[in-house]
Amino acid sequence: xxxxxxxxxxxxxxxxxxxxxxxxxxxxxxxxxxxxxxxxxxxxxxxxxxxxxxxxxxxxxxxxxxxxxxxxxxxxxxxxxxxxxxxxxxxxxxxxxxxxxxxxxxxxxxxxxxxxxxxxxxxxxxxxxxxxxxxxxxxxxxxxxxxxxxxxxxxxxxxxxxxxxxxxxxxxxxxxxxxxxxxxxxxxxxxxxxxxxxxxxxxxxxxxxxxxxxxxxxxxxxxxxxxxxxxxxxxxxxxxxxxxxxxxxxxxxxxxxxxxxxxxxxxxxxxxxxxxxxxxxxxxxxxxxxxxxxxxxxxxxxxxxxxxxxxxxxxxxxxxxxxxxxxxxxxxxxxxxxxxxxxxxxxxxxxxxxxxxxxxxxxxxxxxxxxxxxxxxxxxxxxxxxxxxxxxxxxxxxxxxxxxxxxxxxxxxxxxxxxxxxxxxx
Amino acid sequence: xxxxxxxxxxxxxxxxxxxxxxxxxxxxxxxxxxxxxxxxxxxxxxxxxxxxxxxxxxxxxxxxxxxxxxxxxxxxxxxxxxxxxxxxxxxxxxxxxxxxxxxxxxxxxxxxxxxxxxxxxxxxxxxxxxxxxxxxxxxxxxxxxxxxxxxxxxxxxxxxxxxxxxxxxxxxxxxxxxxxxxxxxxxxxxxxxxxxxxxxxxxxxxxxxxxxxxxxxxxxxxxxxxx
Numbered sequence: 001x002x003x004x005x006x007x008x009x010x011x012x013x014x015x016x017x018x019x020x021x022x023x024x025x026x027x028x029x030x031x032x033x034x035x036x037x038x039x040x041x042x043x044x045x046x047x048x049x050x051x052x053x054x055x056x057x058x059x060x061x062x063x064x065x066x067x068x069x070x071x072x073x074x075x076x077x078x079x080x081x082x083x084x085x086x087x088x089x090x091x092x093x094x095x096x097x098x099x100x101x102x103x104x105x106x107x108x109x110x111x112x113x114x115x116x117x118x119x120x121x122x123x124x125x126x127x128x129x130x131x132x133x134x135x136x137x138x139x140x141x142x143x144x145x146x147x148x149x150x151x152x153x154x155x156x157x158x159x160x161x162x163x164x165x166x167x168x169x170x171x172x173x174x175x176x177x178x179x180x181x182x183x184x185x186x187x188x189x190x191x192x193x194x195x196x197x198x199x200x201x202x203x204x205x206x207x208x209x210x211x212x213x214x215x216x217x218x219x220x221x222x223x224x225x226x227x228x229x230x231x232x233x234x235x236x237x238x239x240x241x242x243x244x245x246x247x248x249x250x251x252x253x254x255x256x257x258x259x260x261x262x263x264x265x266x267x268x269x270x271x272x273x274x275x276x277x278x279x280x281x282x283x284x285x286x287x288x289x290x291x292x293x294x295x296x297x298x299x300x301x302x303x304x305x306x307x308x309x310x311x312x313x314x315x316x317x318x319x320x321x322x323x324x325x326x327x328x329x330x331x332x333x334x335x336x337x338x339x340x341x342x343x344x345x346x347x348x349x350x351x352x353x354x355x356x357x358x359x360x361x362x363x364x365x366x367x368x369x370x371x372x373x374x375x376x377x378x379x380x381x382x383x384x385x386x387x388x389x390x391x392x393x394x395x396x397x398x399x400x401x402x403x404x405x406x407x408x409x410x411x412x413x414x415x416x417x418x419x420x421x422x423x424x425x426x
Numbered sequence: 427x428x429x430x431x432x433x434x435x436x437x438x439x440x441x442x443x444x445x446x447x448x449x450x451x452x453x454x455x456x457x458x459x460x461x462x463x464x465x466x467x468x469x470x471x472x473x474x475x476x477x478x479x480x481x482x483x484x485x486x487x488x489x490x491x492x493x494x495x496x497x498x499x500x501x502x503x504x505x506x507x508x509x510x511x512x513x514x515x516x517x518x519x520x521x522x523x524x525x526x527x528x529x530x531x532x533x534x535x536x537x538x539x540x541x542x543x544x545x546x547x548x549x550x551x552x553x554x555x556x557x558x559x560x561x562x563x564x565x566x567x568x569x570x571x572x573x574x575x576x577x578x579x580x581x582x583x584x585x586x587x588x589x590x591x592x593x594x595x596x597x598x599x600x601x602x603x604x605x606x607x608x609x610x611x612x613x614x615x616x617x618x619x620x621x622x623x624x625x626x627x628x629x630x631x632x633x634x635x636x637x638x639x640x641x642x643x644x645x646x647x648x649x650x651x652x653x
Binding site (some may be wrong): 232308 | 445644
């Protein structure tokens with residue numbers, strides 16, 4: 001939900017609460033004022049009636065005659081003189097001959113004495129139809145509220161187009177931004193101070209990041225050079241040393257040891273450099289590569305290992321799965337997944353490799369516990385099954401390559417002792 | 427066959443030329459950008475081994491200039507800069523191969539042999555030792571005219587051995603040659619043992635002399651002079 005939409009919604013919510021509650025408060029207030037006015041009118045009319053009783057009326061027939069002329073004044077004879085009490089005000093419904101409906105009236109009742117006889121004087125005023133009043137007030141409120149909503153939406157549209165435009169432009173540029181391509185971020189000129197500050201902050205941040213990125217890249221390249229060159233010297237000298245005539249078996253043993261660690265060191269350096277490049281999000285150009293071909297090639301490289309460890313290999317590989325990716329990265333990804341599944345397998349275990357256009361799945365038997373929490377993909381993670389080979393970077397590389405290429409990687413523990421790694425290819 | 431080694435690290439350059447001389451190549455050495463530029467353009471070489479980071483300039487610039495003047499020259503880039511962009515730039519500029527440092531000398535020798543074959547014999551090319559012949563283009567090995575049924579890996583292994591005749595090739599070098607540089611290596615060499623064993627068996631079963639010798643568990647040597 002957009003920020004502006006959410007703000008507007010909150011405004012609307014508040015406005016509807018005020019409008020809803022306001023209608024009732026408004027109604028109550030008018031109701032009270034109106035009744036006060038009616039009651040005061042009735043009291044004054046009573047004073048006038050009492051004056052008329054004293055000055056102009058002479059017989060009970062006059063009272064009935066008055067009622068005939070004015071339906072709103074009535075004298076009801078009482079059997080006995082009433083106790084002294086204050087006037088009563090109440091509402092009553094009365095049939096109206098003209099409209100043919102019952103209508104609410106406000107009535108004042110008061111006991112009076114006329115020529116020594118007790119009467120109850122009733123003075124009435126027809127009331128408005130209060131329900132209709134309420135309805136009209138609600139309608140008026142709703143109309144106002146509608147106007148408010150329309151206005152708010154209109155305002156939001158205009159604000160969105162005008163005021164917030166620099167923000168959306170900036171957002172779009174940031175979404176497309178790549179560190180390895182040195183494109184500046186520009187904003188249309190704006191007079192809003194927050195946006196100016198935001199732009200300055202973003203540009204400062206990006207400049208710093210670019211700087212760090214360039215330094216990292218340089219460091220990686222320099223480290224590659226500085227570490228690989230001595231390793232290269234070491235290797236060539238060892239290759240020459242083994243050619244030496246008259247080498248004894250004991251000497252050969254020492255040389256083999258040095259060759260072994262040189263090999264490990266070389267492999268470690270290569271893995272770390274590749275990781276650094278992946279971490280730095282160095283740009284890896286993609287080409288159309290057939291995943292199936294690469295998978296078959298890597299499997300054939302590893303065939304003898306599978307045979308030596310007496311693993312049952314089950315494959316289900318689609319004929320061709322073309323994909324846009326960097327070939328070298330895909331090779332490392334596939335090879336590391338397979339090598340891992342072989343290395344951490346049990347003797348005479350099972351290995352399943354399945355490739356569909358949707359996913360690459362490698363399933364292997366192994367130690368009987370889920371590796372979910374074991375830091376499977378963390379750096380230098382050593383498996384607990386005691387296989388001492390490898391430096392523990394294989395799966396980390398797999399994860400980094402997947403992240404770098406936007407391929408989701410899943411690990412699941414499908415059955416006791418069965419592990420499944422899956423790379424979704426889209 | 428004449429090679430030019432452009433390399434500023436003296437020990438590495440010495441090692442490379444010493445090994446390749448043993449394979450009967452004539453090796454010349456250039457240690458700076460200017461020296462390399464001069465030699466490259468003055469003389470004709472069968473293959474140039476080119477380091478990219480040189481005192482005095484970038485090897486890629488040398489490559490660009492060389493290819494402009496002698497497009498047919500064979501070039502292998504040997505660089506410690508393993509950045510993908512460099513590799514691609516190098517191959518795009520016309521280098522024939524890219525061998526990242528650190529490499530094994532037998533591997534370098536095999537790649538040089540491939541380039542020389544391609545340049546000298548125009549792709550059609552028989553490598554022969556005694557009665558053993560390998561048609562590299564057709565990827566066929568034969569003994570006394572009779573084809574040997576070798577797998578792809580075994581043929582690659584045989585070519586590595588033939589490019590390094592009389593020299594000890596360590597198990598690590600063989601493993602890297604067979605599995606490619608990017609594959610994660612095993613510390614155990616079961617794969618190497620298996621492939622060498624199979625190749626030896628196929629050769630001896632066809633009646634070839636026992637050319638392939640194990641050297642103290644260090645590696646293997648192909649001895650052409652054995653009878």
